[in-house]
Amino acid sequence: MTDDPIAEFLELFRDEANQRLDNMVDTLLAVEAGRAEPNAVDDLFRDAHTIKGGAGMLELEDVRTLAHAVEDVLQGVRDTGSFPRELIDPLLRAADALRGHVAGEAPGSPDLLDELAASRAGVLGTTLPAVTRAERTPATAPGERRAIRVPPQKIDRLLDLVGETVLHRRRLEHVLGEERIATDELVSDELDLGERLFDELKDAAIKMRTLPFSTITGPLPRAVRDIAVAEGKDVELVVRGEETELDRVILESLSEPLVHLLRNAVGHGVETPRERKRAGKPERATVELRAEQRGGSVEVAVADDGRGVAPEVLAEAKSIGSLAEVLARAGFSTAEEVTELSGRGVGFDAVKRHVESFGGTVEARSEPGRGTEIILVLPLALALIEVLLVERGNQAFGIPLANVEEAIAVEDTLMLEGKAALELRGRSVALSDLSELIGATSPPLPGRAPAIVVTAGGRRVAAACDRLLGEDEVVVKPLGALLPSARGYLGAAILGDGRIALLLDPASLTRPATARLRALVAPPRPETERAPSKVLVVEDSYTVRELQRSILEAAGYRVETARDGKEGPERVERDSDIELVITDLEMPEMDGLALTRAIRARAERSSLPVVIVTSRGDETDRARGIEAGADAYMIKRAFDQQTLLETVERLVGR
């Protein structure tokens, strides 16, 4: 924290201005896409106005002048009540210039000022007086966003100390001994209290270490738009899960890989508007960027609704068991011609290696004609992970618990084409000696050796070891600056008794890295391909219907729509693919309750899941819905797409 009040204020102003510029760019893009909120112009005006006000106080003349010019254009828009699209481009460039000015990088921009004045006059046919009307009160009270600035090193130190506390606790348990802990109530009570305090401390420290996904998504819609324009495509970026918290270090290193993936999605994934039209798709393509927490990891996915990868690539992916692996091969590209922007897809390999360097994995899915999805599975926080500890050849190893499917005792070993495999609930899993997987030599395994089933990168492997040591939460320590990229390791952890456990990278365990390793791994089992579930949306409001359609389609469902309940029963009867019905409650002819009852009354489809979505939220309505046989009842007020998708997913059992 600096002691100079002006510098401190400047810093706060920069934060706020950048935040507001992000909002402005988002809003401008929304206006361009024709999906702006009704108050979009007011929002833009307020953002420009607030930036102008702050700049004025701090005597940042370039910022103030330009923000003022932007404000004038927006004032014109407000007065005339129309927002011509020709204004978007100069306004976006003004936002970029403002960002530069705010960072103190760019010089003044007389050209842009002239252009703004000209577009205002030309497009709106108005010349505004030089002085705008009375200054309005900014919507955000000053100080609202004020936060304490802490240098990152201090947070890292705190997290280090938390880590040391874990070690201390393990040592303490070791010193006390299992017996003492089990028999002495005072000791075990105090240890329990310590554990609780430690958990809270750890959570608090990790929260300081994480940042919301939105921290890096701000410039992306704009970047996608620019790439799309350069490629002659029409693409909208939809960002979901912006509130998802990610490790700061991971998050900050993610911008570049994400831009690369988005570039690939726009360049290689989606088709030109003409091709899309021919294929019967909406001309405007959608690229979805989403982040969501799943247990101990966070998934960040880039999904496009484009052409999907070539069939021969899919075939190759099937034969080696991983699409991500095929895509990562240098020189690979899904585009028929290599465009200037997308390069040759070489960068995907770099993205994959980057993600794997901090213990993440990359998965890929693609369906011809429907699109491609790249999923980065990232650890929630870098410093602490939960591992399963195992022993092999007198040495301890840790595998992230998130990647361990189960631990089993090896009894019946199958031989598949001369390779060892295990039968696990009807599926065969390649079985290897852990020691061989990591390239070590160890004494032979004991009889009935335990094996852990590790999943990563869409593949599974069972690794046999001498014994299981149990689960533990450990502090990940690097192997040292001189061993930066020891292949196959996430780092090392120091255990309670002082021993070192090497932390194994699950992705490299499951990856058939060399020909020798490849020979050990059984052929991948073909995934049973299943068409996406089909959902029938019954809703009389066009907007709501299309909203639900787009949410469901973006999540990979096939969607049919009907405008009234009376169409429902027949559609369900006719189309046996329909696996779920989402219905509005109030509709002109047959309402949602009657529809639900009608479905329940038909013997063949009587168990079809039905979700009622309504604006009526009181208990009697809910009770009536459930009584009619609905499986779920959602209130439009509380309606958010995550809940909808979770409900649908649960009911169709995907």
Place this chain on the structure above:
Amino acid sequence: MRLRVAGESYAVPVEDVLEVAELGEIAPVPGAHGSVLGVRNLRGEVLPVFDLAAVFGIPLDRPPSRLLVAEHGGKRAGFAIDEVTDVGELEAPAEETESAFLRGATLDGGVLVGVVDVERLFSAIEEENA
């Protein structure tokens, strides 16, 4: 600081030496380069340990027993050595050497001593393990 590695005499500038300790228990890192002995727990920190004789390419006459912890440019590494013989002043290296890890060699009491350049040693190891 003068030390013996696989029977030969070497010297390391004292400012690059953090400490000398027992070699202790070292966890091997399977798959790593040949000169990597493994990693060791040094008071709660993970320290990579290298076989100095292997780095220098000289055959071992007996297993090393001591650990020299060197630090340079913010990087830290342990080296397995036979023993530290003494600490004291040494004449600046008079002889140029071909070695990638030595600053040079100097005659001290009739014994040829190789003066280790820790910076170059570190970067050679880094390259090897990249």
